[in-house]
Amino acid sequence: MLLKLIGYEMKAFGRIMLPLYAALLGFALLTGLSIQFLPQDFLSGLPGILIFMLYGILMMSIIIMTCVLSVTRFYKNLLGLEGYLMFSLPTDTATLIASKVLSVLIWSMLSTVVSFLAIFLSALGAGGVSIFKGIAEIFSHPELLEHLPSASAATILFMLMIILGAAASIVRIYAGIAIGHQFSDHRILMSIVALIAFNMIGTTLTTICSRAGVYFGVFDSLGQIFEADTTQALYLAQGGMILFLLVQTAFFGVITWLLLDRKLNLE
Amino acid sequence: MSILECRGLSKNYGSVQALRNIDLSLESGRIVGLVGPNGSGKTTLIKLAQHLLTPTSGMITIDGMLPGPQTKAIVSYLPDRDFLPQWMNLDQLTAFYHEFFADFNPAKSADMLESLGVTGTMPLGKMSKGTREKVQLIFTMSREARVYLLDEPIAGVDPATRDYILRTILTNYSENALVLISTHLITDVEPILDEVVFLQNGTIALHENADALRERTGKSIDGYFREVYRCF
Amino acid sequence: MAWKFNDNAPIYLQIVNTLKRNIASGAYPPGSRLPSVRDLALEAGVNPNTMQRALSELERSGLVNSQRTAGRFITEDADALLDLRKSMSDEIVSEFIARLRGIGMSDEQILETVRDKINSEHKEEP
Numbered sequence: 001m002l003l004k005l006i007g008y009e010m011k012a013f014g015r016i017m018l019p020l021y022a023a024l025l026g027f028a029l030l031t032g033l034s035i036q037f038l039p040q041d042f043l044s045g046l047p048g049i050l051i052f053m054l055y056g057i058l059m060m061s062i063i064i065m066t067c068v069l070s071v072t073r074f075y076k077n078l079l080g081l082e083g084y085l086m087f088s089l090p091t092d093t094a095t096l097i098a099s100k101v102l103s104v105l106i107w108s109m110l111s112t113v114v115s116f117l118a119i120f121l122s123a124l125g126a127g128g129v130s131i132f133k134g135i136a137e138i139f140s141h142p143e144l145l146e147h148l149p150s151a152s153a154a155t156i157l158f159m160l161m162i163i164l165g166a167a168a169s170i171v172r173i174y175a176g177i178a179i180g181h182q183f184s185d186h187r188i189l190m191s192i193v194a195l196i197a198f199n200m201i202g203t204t205l206t207t208i209c210s211r212a213g214v215y216f217g218v219f220d221s222l223g224q225i226f227e228a229d230t231t232q233a234l235y236l237a238q239g240g241m242i243l244f245l246l247v248q249t250a251f252f253g254v255i256t257w258l259l260l261d262r263k264l265n266l267e
Numbered sequence: 268m269s270i271l272e273c274r275g276l277s278k279n280y281g282s283v284q285a286l287r288n289i290d291l292s293l294e295s296g297r298i299v300g301l302v303g304p305n306g307s308g309k310t311t312l313i314k315l316a317q318h319l320l321t322p323t324s325g326m327i328t329i330d331g332m333l334p335g336p337q338t339k340a341i342v343s344y345l346p347d348r349d350f351l352p353q354w355m356n357l358d359q360l361t362a363f364y365h366e367f368f369a370d371f372n373p374a375k376s377a378d379m380l381e382s383l384g385v386t387g388t389m390p391l392g393k394m395s396k397g398t399r400e401k402v403q404l405i406f407t408m409s410r411e412a413r414v415y416l417l418d419e420p421i422a423g424v425d426p427a428t429r430d431y432i433l434r435t436i437l438t439n440y441s442e443n444a445l446v447l448i449s450t451h452l453i454t455d456v457e458p459i460l461d462e463v464v465f466l467q468n469g470t471i472a473l474h475e476n477a478d479a480l481r482e483r484t485g486k487s488i489d490g491y492f493r494e495v496y497r498c499f
Numbered sequence: 500m501a502w503k504f505n506d507n508a509p510i511y512l513q514i515v516n517t518l519k520r521n522i523a524s525g526a527y528p529p530g531s532r533l534p535s536v537r538d539l540a541l542e543a544g545v546n547p548n549t550m551q552r553a554l555s556e557l558e559r560s561g562l563v564n565s566q567r568t569a570g571r572f573i574t575e576d577a578d579a580l581l582d583l584r585k586s587m588s589d590e591i592v593s594e595f596i597a598r599l600r601g602i603g604m605s606d607e608q609i610l611e612t613v614r615d616k617i618n619s620e621h622k623e624e625p
Contacts, residue, residue: 004366015354077352084350087319089367090340262321267348298546430501430544437541458501458510458545478509478549487506 001091005099006106012077013069013107020062021114027055028118032125055122059115066111070104074174079181083266093261097174097253104170105163154231157238164245171252172198178259198252268331270295270414270445271316275325278311285311287469288325293445293462295413298436300456300477301449302492303466309449310347312466313416317344329414340369343412347419351403353392357385360406368410375439376409397428404432408439415446421455429455453489463488467496501544510545514553517543522562522573523584533563533571 034048078086078096086096127134176198180191213219226233269292276289286308293299301309314320315327318334329338351360357380364371380387383401391399404420417436421429437459440446450456453463463480465473473480477488484491504513521527533539533554540550554571557563561579563571574580599609 008363008366011359012352012354081348081350082352084319084344084346084348085352088317088339088342088344090336090369092336264319266319297548433544434541437544437547458504458543458549461546461548477546478511478552481507482509485507490506 001089002095002099002102005089005091005095006103009073009099009103010106012073013103016065016069017062017107017111020058020065021110024055024058024062024114024118025121027051027058028121029125031055032122032127035122035126055118059118062111062115066107069107070170071173071177073103074100075177078260079177079266081267083264087264087266094257097171097256097260100174101167101170101253105166108166154234154238157235157242161238161241161245164242164249168245168248168252171249171256175252175255175259178256181265182259182263184265269293271327271329271447273312273325273327276312276315276322276327277324278308278315278320279323284469286315289469289471291464291471291474293447293464295443295445297461298440298446298448298459300453300460300463300488301447301466302451302453302463302488303472305451307466308469309451309466310418311469313344313418313447313449316414316416317342341413342416343368343370343407343410343414344416345403345407345418345420347422349396349399349403351391351399351406354390356388356390357402358387360391360402361387364406364409370411372409372411376405379405379409379435379439397424400424401428401431401435404435408435411441413441413444415440415444417446417448419449419451421450421452433459453492454487457488460488465492465496472496502542511549511552511556514543514545514550515556518553518557519562519583519587522580523587527573529573529577529580530575531573532569533573535570 030051034051038045038048076082078100087093089096173195176195177191179194180187180189183190222233222236225236271291271293273289273291276286276291277284278286289312301312303309311320312327315322316329316334317339327334329342332338355363361373361376364376365373380402383398383405385394385398385402391402394402407415407417415436420432420436424432433456436446436448448456448460457477460477463473463475463477464471475483480488480491486494502514502517504510518527527533534542536547536550536554539554540547543550554563558565558571561576562574562583564574565571596609599612600606604612
């Protein structure tokens with residue numbers, strides 16, 4: 001059921017995102033080509049500037065649309081009128097929420113990959129085949145490769161941190177929306193109020209924790225570990241961060257689940 | 268055994284009591300009218316059966332199970348809202364129902380959509396309100412469900428559409444299913460009912476066989492309620 | 500679409516009367532097969548269970564025979580059909596006489612009016 005739901009989100013996002021992706025990649029290539037072939041002075045360079053501007057606008061739209069859809073697919077599809085259909089599917093509330101979070105993660109990654117691909121394409125257009133020569137150059141000098149990030153444990157942990165960080169912020173937004181939806185009017189306003197409240201509580205907790213850390217000398221002992229073994233300290237920091245993000249995701253996930261499962265308030 | 272059962276079921280919205288201590292038992296193979304004036308608790312009862320609301324106290328079960336994924340697999344629900352995704356066209360919607368509901372019969376919906384004269388590539392958002400309502404009913408009735416929960420299917424429609432809707436329900440419900448139709452327009456549904464459950468101020472004022480009620484009172488169900496309860 | 504029902508009688512009884520009228524008039528000829536319960540229910544715009552009840556009533560009175568697999572058939576028994584027509588005309592005539600008496604006609608006058616009416620209709624269409 002989770003996979004079916006994600007498949008459905010792929011279609012719902014895709015019908016807006018895929019045309020944007022195609023347009024972005026097209027304009028990325030055009031931008032590169034215009035840099036290479038069109039005149040660069042102010043007056044006759046207008047077409048080139050125009051193409052470049054559209055490229056920039058498309059890049060922005062993809063970032064904005066990914067964020068907007070992440071929120072509206074949850075808000076409209078689960079808490080709007082379509083909620084009557086979604087909550088009638090033979091599945092539970094947790095699966096519905098999970099499908100939304102995972103879909104947003106997938107589309108965020110896709111948007112990131114496509115954006116990098118666009119940059120690569122424009123470079124390719126601007127530099128022509130010479131860019132491939134550059135890449136070939138790197139591989140012909142093995143000593144240069146050592147400077148590229150390797151797939152070490154630390155890198156994997158770092159990726160995990162980014163993904164979990166994204167998941168935590170998505171679920172936090174969903175929890176805010178779920179709280180805002182408990183009110184009969186001003187639901188959007190109340191969602192924003194809830195999110196601000198989360199932030200304030202988060203800041204307060206962080207302040208208290210760091211004060212406590214200083215007070216109990218945690219930072220001193222951490223500093224000692226860091227001086228003794230940098231690698232170990234890095235793992236420790238990453239592990240701590242991942243644990244913190246997991247707890248945060250679970251906390252906001254449970255709030256969202258409780259409100260949608262027990263206190264659903266469809267129009 | 269009854270397919271839908273309520274025991275001591277209550278639902279409060281804040282200090283407002285929408286349903287008070289309802290005991291109700293409905294059998295398979297019946298068409299039951301859930302009638303009562305606006306605000307008597309009809310929609311609340313249906314939403315509780317579909318786990319869109321949770322009871323304040325008491326319980327409701329469908330085929331012996333609390334509302335959840337298993338009951339949703341055998342319940343086909345028609346809300347009194349425009350609940351289908353407006354961006355989808357009919358082909359996409361058919362694929363969606365086929366994917367998510369094991370009891371969906373695509374041949375049935377294809378037949379009915381064809382006689383309605385709508386094409387598969389037409390998005391729901393481009394259809395008139397009346398057509399959309401018919402499409403919603405078609406998809407609801409194309410499931411071979413064990414329980415149909417139809418919330419106000421004939422509110423605010425013209426007589427021709429009302430006939431279409433009642434005929435679609437009669438033609439398509441599975442023989443051994445329970446059909447629960449909520450409505451505040453008794454006259455229109457009276458001929459198709461086996462039983463009538465009358466809600467008033469969140470309690471069941473009456474639950475009786477429809478023909479027995481007419482025989483006992485010598486009046487139409489609608490006429491009887493108008494007289495006895497001075498509502499509608 | 501639907502048959503018309505009045506408010507005072509149970510719907511199944513009104514269906515029984517409609518079906519009897521159709522049998523007596525020959526709209527459902529003797530020996531013919533009746534549509535299925537579901538189709539009849541759709542035609543009348545009523546619940547299939549109500550239609551089932553009406554048909555059982557007709558079976559009890561012997562106007563309809565049920566054959567387990569083939570469906571329901573209108574009786575071919577001429578006596579039963581005659582009885583049906585008699586009892587239906589009895590009802591119509593009783594009401595008719597009561598109404599004529601109600602506007603002050605004597606029994607003699609009633610008989611005369613009926614005889615004259617029938618005779619004149621025969622003259623018009625020889």
